Amino acid sequence: MKRLAISLALALLALSVAVYSYFDVCKSTGKMISGLEAGLEIIESENGGDYQTPVSLSVGIWQNCRDRFELYLYSEEMYDISLNYSKIEKLLGTDDTGELKELLYENINSLRRMADSQSPTFAKVF
Amino acid sequence: MLIFVFRAIIIYVMITFSMRLLGKRQIGQMQPAELVVTFLLSEIFSIPMQDVSIPLSSMIVPVLLIVSLEMLTSVISLKSIKFRQLLQGNSIILIKDGKLDQSQLKSLRMTTDDLLEELRKKDVFDISTVQYAVVETDGSLSVMLKAGETGVKNKNMDYSTKEVTMPYVIVSDGRVIENNMSLCACDRKRLDKLLRGHNADVSEVMLLTLDKDGNSFLIKKESV
Numbered sequence: 001m002k003r004l005a006i007s008l009a010l011a012l013l014a015l016s017v018a019v020y021s022y023f024d025v026c027k028s029t030g031k032m033i034s035g036l037e038a039g040l041e042i043i044e045s046e047n048g049g050d051y052q053t054p055v056s057l058s059v060g061i062w063q064n065c066r067d068r069f070e071l072y073l074y075s076e077e078m079y080d081i082s083l084n085y086s087k088i089e090k091l092l093g094t095d096d097t098g099e100l101k102e103l104l105y106e107n108i109n110s111l112r113r114m115a116d117s118q119s120p121t122f123a124k125v126f
Numbered sequence: 127m128l129i130f131v132f133r134a135i136i137i138y139v140m141i142t143f144s145m146r147l148l149g150k151r152q153i154g155q156m157q158p159a160e161l162v163v164t165f166l167l168s169e170i171f172s173i174p175m176q177d178v179s180i181p182l183s184s185m186i187v188p189v190l191l192i193v194s195l196e197m198l199t200s201v202i203s204l205k206s207i208k209f210r211q212l213l214q215g216n217s218i219i220l221i222k223d224g225k226l227d228q229s230q231l232k233s234l235r236m237t238t239d240d241l242l243e244e245l246r247k248k249d250v251f252d253i254s255t256v257q258y259a260v261v262e263t264d265g266s267l268s269v270m271l272k273a274g275e276t277g278v279k280n281k282n283m284d285y286s287t288k289e290v291t292m293p294y295v296i297v298s299d300g301r302v303i304e305n306n307m308s309l310c311a312c313d314r315k316r317l318d319k320l321l322r323g324h325n326a327d328v329s330e331v332m333l334l335t336l337d338k339d340g341n342s343f344l345i346k347k348e349s350v
Contacts, residue, residue, distance in 0.1 A: 002202050003197050003200070004197075004198070004201045006147065006194075006197060007193075007194040007197035007201065008157045008194070008197075008198070009194075010147075010190045010191075010193060010194035010197070011190070011195070011198070013315065014186075014187045014188075014190035014191040014192055014194065015191075017183060017186070017187050018187050021183070041287060043190040055290035070181065071182075071183055072181050072184070073181060073183055074177055074179055074180060074184075075179035075181075077180075
């Protein structure tokens with residue numbers, strides 16, 4: 001009975017870590033992507049709106065999550081995103097929206113790829 | 127480099143923890159599935175040790191799951207005979223009543239040379255002396271010799287012997303093992319009496335064993 005309880009507890013622990021990490025990555029990247037998309041939309045509309053606020057919000061979320069993500073994501077998966085975010089942060093203080101737009105596109109795609117890599121689809125499992 | 131140090135410590139703790147949970151079976155006693163699980167675990171442990179870009183959780187989660195599944199299957203195996211047979215198979219009788227079952231030998235993909243080798247490992251050099259030979263589920267061979275080939279035992283001669291009891295270590299390298307004292311109904315008073323009988327102090331004793339019948343054995347420390 002004791003062994004059964006230990007084995008079930010271990011399985012539960014492993015599953016909860018796996019499920020938590022999956023939902024954490026999905027939820028946080030979702031927020032980051034929507035921030036970047038909102039900023040991109042404002043830049044593309046060319047009406048001089050405040051694109052810095054949603055993009056800064058996304059940068060802030062990334063900085064909060066980065067250390068936690070390192071616990072369950074491969075460093076290679078995070079390297080490009082981290083690099084792009086630091087470039088975006090620098091560009092936010094300038095008026096160079098051309099390069100910023102490219103970086104926002106790139107990071108949206110990288111974040112989507114990272115979130116997709118965590119989803120246990122049939123093709124990935126087998 | 128410090129990362130490797132911390133990772134090595136964490137991985138070592140995980141290995142010890144998971145091996146402790148998996149139990150005390152030796153490699154020779156393992157079922158094929160258990161052996162594969164052990165090799166699989168060693169692989170999972172070794173990868174994040176060498177590559178720091180891989181998060182430790184990618185090792186911890188599968189290890190916890192594999193250990194838990196292994197424990198779960200062992201518990202179910204204990205409770206259900208059918209599940210045990212499904213998982214481990216059945217033992218196969220190769221020699222029955224002194225007659226070799228050639229079809230079973232073929233089904234096990236064993237040659238007669240393999241069988242003779244296994245018998246020799248059991249100190250049986252003549253196959254004609256074997257009454258039963260059984261290939262166990264872990265792949266080992268158990269042998270029962272014909273009645274005339276077995277050694278004479280006390281019971282064959284109607285000779286009654288007293289059961290022997292296991293001696294427990296009471297003092298080891300000058301230290302009293304309290305847990306073992308209760309196992310052979312020995313208290314401090316009795317220990318002191320025993321030591322006085324051997325004209326020794328606890329600190330001078332290398333080994334003192336005692337069984338339930340009161341038989342003691344003492345080795346004094348050599349003075350260097």
